Amino acid sequence: MEKYIYDEKNGLWFELQGDYYLPCLKLPEGEQQPVGLWGQRHLQYIKQNRKVFYLNLLTSGKLNGYLSDIDKQAEEMFFRLVKQIAEHEGVTEKLKADNQMKWVAQMNNIRSRAKEVINNELIFS
Structure with missing residues (x-):
């Protein structure tokens, strides 16, 4: 045979x-597109919690494009949120020049809050 x-x-x-x-x-x-941190997090989420959706994307060949799109959206949202919150709370370059430790502490706090928003709105939804 x-x-x-x-x-x-x-x-x-x-x-x-x-x-x-x-x-x-x-x-x-x-077409293979780069998938960053946010896309990898979302991939793990849909593999564990939305298996049918994951398998549909995988078998249709749209998974990589979908994850790349989520990653781009999350990255843009993260930078926009950090900038907006920093402006709203008065975390400026002047503060950075005057008191670096306070600026670092406040920026870390802002970045953590922005990550939490993105995780709730995009990654784990």
């Missing part, structure tokens, strides 16, 4: 596995 056969009726290749011919199926090749 041949290892591979082609069925002209349906246009599929089949591979011999033991006593059976199984179709040679591949996921569609999607």
Whole structure:
């Protein structure tokens, strides 16, 4: 028996596995886009909590694009939130020049709050 056969009726290749011919199926090749920290966090979330959604994205070949888009949205939202909160609370370059430790403490606090907002709004929803 041949290892591979082609069925002209349906246009599929089949591979011999033991006593059976199984179709040679591949996921569609999607363009690979970089996925950063936020996208990786969201990937773990949907793998654990939204399995059907994850499998639909995976089998349709749209997973990488989806995660890349989430990552870009989260990154833009993070920088925008940090900037807006810093302006609202008066954390400026003047404070940075006058009292570096206070500026670092306040910026770390602002960044933590921005991360929490993004996690609640985008990543874990």
